[in-house]
Amino acid sequence: MPWVRWPAVVGAIAAPIISIFGQLIAMLTWPAYNPFTQTISELAAGDAPTQFWVELIFCLTGVGFLLTALFTPVISKAGRALIFIGGLAFFGVAAFPLEVMALPSSPGHKISAMIGFIALAAWPLVGWRRDKSLPWVVRPLPSIVMTGVMAVFCFWFLAVWANPQLGYVGTMERIAAALESLWPMVVVLVLERAQRRLQPTR
Numbered sequence: 001m002p003w004v005r006w007p008a009v010v011g012a013i014a015a016p017i018i019s020i021f022g023q024l025i026a027m028l029t030w031p032a033y034n035p036f037t038q039t040i041s042e043l044a045a046g047d048a049p050t051q052f053w054v055e056l057i058f059c060l061t062g063v064g065f066l067l068t069a070l071f072t073p074v075i076s077k078a079g080r081a082l083i084f085i086g087g088l089a090f091f092g093v094a095a096f097p098l099e100v101m102a103l104p105s106s107p108g109h110k111i112s113a114m115i116g117f118i119a120l121a122a123w124p125l126v127g128w129r130r131d132k133s134l135p136w137v138v139r140p141l142p143s144i145v146m147t148g149v150m151a152v153f154c155f156w157f158l159a160v161w162a163n164p165q166l167g168y169v170g171t172m173e174r175i176a177a178a179l180e181s182l183w184p185m186v187v188v189l190v191l192e193r194a195q196r197r198l199q200p201t202r
Helices: 006-028 051-070 077-095 107-127 140-162 169-198
Strands: none
Touching: 006 051, 006 169, 051 077, 051 169, 077 107, 107 140, 107 169, 140 169
16 A cells, blocks of 8 residues: 555645745735734635635645545544545635624634644644654654644644734744644655655666
8 A cells, every 4th residue: 555645745735835825925915914913814804805816725725635635545544534624624714704804703714714723733643653664754753743833833823813912813823824734745745755765666
């Protein structure tokens, strides 16, 4: 059984690129937007000029996570299930946008966002393997450490989100989101490289 298949490589690389650079393009087209104090969701609010573009980014990023979950069989089923749930959460965030930036999140939007952050932080904790022949990225200690790191930033973001007067909610959200999109890419690329090395040369 292969550790990783090519659709996972495409999806794992595409997810952070689309998410990070897609947001950057959206922000460049909207000079009044402040990425430090405003959330990613505000880029997709009903009264935001970037709504359609950022909703598309959410959906494409979600597809990237779904491909990673479906085509990385070396990750345990529980880990892949959480990545899949995290991918689906992006569609929930897009389907339930903020009506306007000035209003609080709708229940559907808030639930989707929280499910996504939790699932994508927790998957390494249940996705690791005991097999010592496997690459380090799916071994217990690195997986537990990465879940711990992502959990710290996710809870930090949620704390700031609940207290907007702190003024840097956008910063914390972007750090947490970037970590959660980049770690699956690291895992898949390390697996793919190790897998190629083990393939017999012709």
